[in-house]
Amino acid sequence: MARPDGFAQELHYRNKPFGKKMKKLTYHIMLLAGLALMSTACGETENFDLELDTTVELNVKYKTATVSLKKESVLVAKGIQPGAAGLSFYGIDGYGQTLYGPEYYNSTSGFYFDKDGYACAPNDEDVRLFIDFDESTLALAVGMVPDVCTGDEVIPVRIGLATDQADCRIRLSVKIYDPDQSSQITIDENASPKDVALSYTLECDAATSGYELERINLKNNAELAQAFVMLPDDMESIVVASSSNPTANKIVFGLTQPDGSITYDWTANAGFYIQADGYLGSWSNGDPIWVELSGLTLVCGHYPGKSVAGTKYVIKPTLVYTKGGKQYQAVVTVTMQF
Numbered sequence: 510m511a512r513p514d515g516f517a518q519e520l521h522y523r524n525k526p527f528g529k530k531m532k533k534l535t536y537h538i539m540l541l542a543g544l545a546l547m548s549t550a551c552g553e554t555e556n557f558d559l560e561l562d563t564t565v566e567l568n569v570k571y572k573t574a575t576v577s578l579k580k581e582s583v584l585v586a587k588g589i590q591p592g593a594a595g596l597s598f599y600g601i602d603g604y605g606q607t608l609y610g611p612e613y614y615n616s617t618s619g620f621y622f623d624k625d626g627y628a629c630a631p632n633d634e635d636v637r638l639f640i641d642f643d644e645s646t647l648a649l650a651v652g653m654v655p656d657v658c659t660g661d662e663v664i665p666v667r668i669g670l671a672t673d674q675a676d677c678r679i680r681l682s683v684k685i686y687d688p689d690q691s692s693q694i695t696i697d698e699n700a701s702p703k704d705v706a707l708s709y710t711l712e713c714d715a716a717t718s719g720y721e722l723e724r725i726n727l728k729n730n731a732e733l734a735q736a737f738v739m740l741p742d743d744m745e746s747i748v749v750a751s752s753s754n755p756t757a758n759k760i761v762f763g764l765t766q767p768d769g770s771i772t773y774d775w776t777a778n779a780g781f782y783i784q785a786d787g788y789l790g791s792w793s794n795g796d797p798i799w800v801e802l803s804g805l806t807l808v809c810g811h812y813p814g815k816s817v818a819g820t821k822y823v824i825k826p827t828l829v830y831t832k833g834g835k836q837y838q839a840v841v842t843v844t845m846q847f
Contacts, residue, residue, distance in 0.1 A: 555667070555680070559583045562682040565638070565653050573641075573652035576681065578670070584647070587675040591645055595673035598642035600628030609671065617641050621654070626666040626680075637664055638683055651683055658685045694731045694741055702832055705736035708842040711809060715818040715847045720799075725807040725843070727828075733839055737830050745805045748828075750779070755831045762802040764789060765825035765840050777801055782812070783824050798845060800826045809843060821846050 559581060565574050578584055579591070589596070597610040600620035608620065608628055615621055616639040620628040623635040630636070637658055641650040647670075666681045707730065711723045727733055728741040737744060737760075744760060752775040753761045763771040764781045766788050774789065776782045780801035782790040790796025797815040801808045807826055816822070821844060828839040 556678065557680040558587075558677045559679045560682070561679065562684065563651055564684045564686050565651055567653065567658055567685055573650040576649040576651060577647065578649065578679075579647040584670065584677055587672075587677055589647075589670050589672055589675055589677055591647055593672040593674075595671070596644055597671050598644070599669050599671060600640075601667040601669070602629070603627040607669075618643070619649075620668075622664065622666050624662070624664060626664050628667075637662070637685070638666065640666065640668065640681075649681070651681070653685055661685070694729070694734050696731075696735050696738060696740060698738060700735065700738050702738050702830065702835075702837045703736050704838045704840075705732055706840050706842065707733065708844070710844045710846065713811065713816070713845050713847045715811070715816045715820075717811070718813055719810075720813065721808060721810045722845075723809050725809065725841070726805070727807060727839075727841070728805040733828075736839060737837060741805065748802070748804065751775075755829050755836050757831050757834075760828050760830045763827045763829055764800075765827045765838075771827055771829065771838075779803060780808075780826065783822070785820070785822060787823055787825065798822045798824060800824055800843065802826070802828075807841065807843070809845060811845075811847075816847050818847050 561576060563574050563576050584590065598619060599607050599609045600622065601607055603623070603625070611618070613620075615631055619639065619641040621631045621633070621636050622638045622640065623629040623633055624637050625635070636654050639652055639654065642648075643650070662685045664683045664685070666683055667678075668681060669676065669678045671677070707727075709725050713722050728745060734741055734744065747758065748760045749756060749762070752773060753759075754773050755761055761773060762775075762780060763773045764783065765771050767786060772781075772789050776789060776791045777799045778801060781799060782792050782794075782796045783798045783800065784790035784796045785798075790798075792799075792812065795812060795815050797812050797817070799810050799812070824843050824845065826841050826843065828841070830837045830839070
């Protein structure tokens with residue numbers, strides 16, 4: 510069913526304000542005569558035209574997953590495509606009522622949702638997610654609200670797209686995944702420490718305006734734990750959080766350069782700016798890539814405007830563990846493909 514014309518709308522989110530500019534409002538939809546509104550709050554069966562799922566990583570920042578709708582056959586058949594007349598993204602609140610379009614957005618270009626998948630206020634005590642809509646590409650940016658999710662939740666979000674001629678109700682099941690699986694790692698404590706080589710490949714976008722691009726959680730890497738013969742929490746507890754040469758019974762952060770040498774001279778806040786050829790660089794020189802260490806997480810980024818699309822940068826951040834007068838190296842080869 511297409512979105513009806515001639516209805517009045519007011520907004521109410523459980524008596525909780527959207528923000529400073531939006532006070533207590535009440536949402537009503539008065540449909541044209543003879544048009545019935547399905548109310549999920551009354552326990553009636555919900556019907557959806559399209560059911561999708563996505564995964565969002567549990568973390569401490571507003572990182573999003575992209576869900577593209579443009580090629581979904583249901584939407585194509587209904588003519589719901591970029592540029593369609595009256596195109597609107599909507600959310601459904603806990604009363605089964607529908608919030609159409611930008612007039613009711615309370616996120617950048619969409620809505621916040623609670624643990625049950627209903628549109629809610631950003632300060633709702635059960636808020637979990639936000640979803641922003643890009644009408645030019647028919648893509649959704651799905652993200653979790655930091656510090657409110659515990660991981661391993663699946664939230665059945667109720668959303669939809671409508672035009673002047675068509676309507677598509679969508680249930681998007683969002684799994685919030687906790688990437689920290691370090692507690693499940695076991696090691697042979699009788700083994701001796703050894704060097705280890707790890708590798709990761711990152712797909713990066715040179716057009717990204719921010720500095721940070723991706724994170725690599727080494728705390729979950731069982732191969733690293735076994736190489737240093739330490740459980741992840743124990744490793745993290747001995748990481749030196751400043752520029753330092755190898756130190757007894759500590760893990761320090763270095764950069765292995767193309768000639769095999771390791772430098773410990775940080776040129777970024779907690780790590781290194783790196784030249785295109787993999788040697789130590791600096792921000793002042795406009796070098797394109799940087800890597801930092803936060804606990805046991807590698808934070809990889811670029812200097813906006815300096816990285817080049819189509820270029821592959823290979824960097825080798827390195828953890829050096831000193832025990833019994835010997836140094837053990839974990840060389841992490843990170844390929845950043847722009």
